[in-house]
Amino acid sequence: MRAVRTAWWWTGSLMGDHDYSRYVEHLRRNHPDAEVPTEREYWKARYADADANPGARCC
Template sequence: MRTRRALRALVRAGRAVHWYTTTLLGDHDYARYAAHVARVHPGTDPGSEAAYWRARHAEQDAHPGARCC
């Protein structure tokens, strides 16, 4: 019983670390953007994921602001 509880805690911690790193790195940003476009601008094409990332990186390069790299 103790082993099973420890395993569940380890799995839960692993999922939390995975969620944190994917959120920090922006892995879900395009999906969030596409959902926003669908909700706020119905019928509008959000564009491709590649175009989204190109525009996002171009914006960051043009206006770096405060960031580590």
């Protein structure tokens, strides 16, 4: 059962399931004054920015 959970977590990581939570942690740690976007806003901005400028990243 532990192996199944690990595989499920690993697959989710590859698919980007944990990206929003990591982004929120990053904002709170490195940009405490920044407004935290909703998860929907995060994904919308991520795909819009990736299409416009694939090399753009925060920090």
